[in-house]
Amino acid sequence: MSAYHLAQINIARAKAEMDDPVMAGFVARLDDVNKLADDSPGFVWRLQTEEGDATALRPYEDNRILVNMSVWETPEALRAFVYRGAHTDVMRQRKAWFERMPEMYYALWWIPVGHIPTLQEAKDRLEHLRTHGESAQVFTFAKLFPAPDAQDAKPVEGFADPCPAL
Template structure:
């Protein structure tokens, strides 16, 4: 392994529970912006992979059969800095994220970050387990947040990224 390179990428999952039924017109702005926001993500430095269902997004994927209002988004990035730049410094995504409360119920834990070997595409079940782990144990090397990051298993440090929208 060469200096500065890592054998791990950063996986992230975020979930949201719609306030209104997913087909409600109240969610139209959210649903209509998905293709553009996903395209921006895919063109962002450090982007590796994202979960896609039958359409160009993951809105048809049900992460929990007992909770049909729950929506899931998952992606893999080169590192915390790359994901943080997209989440908190990409203007279109940031303005979209700041409207979260219009569409989604408040949830104590709605996002988790964790390291995966390069080439690994995490499953929804894996991501949901990371959210559950974070909810139960708080930030650990197993599942963490932007506020409290952990280095990749090969020791590459990860600097915390302030959560500006908390």
């Protein structure tokens, strides 16, 4: 068993404020999707406020950018949640609620088991990915780098399933 877990950040720019009718479908699904994540095999942690989600957090200057962060035991567990479960229904509707991001909007990185990443740490990783590309420090499902304690140090190309939002 690895001494590392996989952390992820993803951001999205909402088409409107959270209380706008255009966002009603997304808001209506939040509790269900969060519970789905919480109950998923391999789930460790997710960013949330006392309300149970992270939609009130605004870590970017743009007030319509929402952030999601979570930690998973393995890349396979995160991939199963993102691409193979009920979460895909929500992803298929993404274009109704969120604008297309002009640059990379998600990042993955390894953290020691027990570490909870900060929002600033996650933002820094995403910015590093945007500036320098994929590496063992930060990567995407397209080029999954192994945990630092893995026997095989080669990245896995094409780890992601096809995105259901496309």
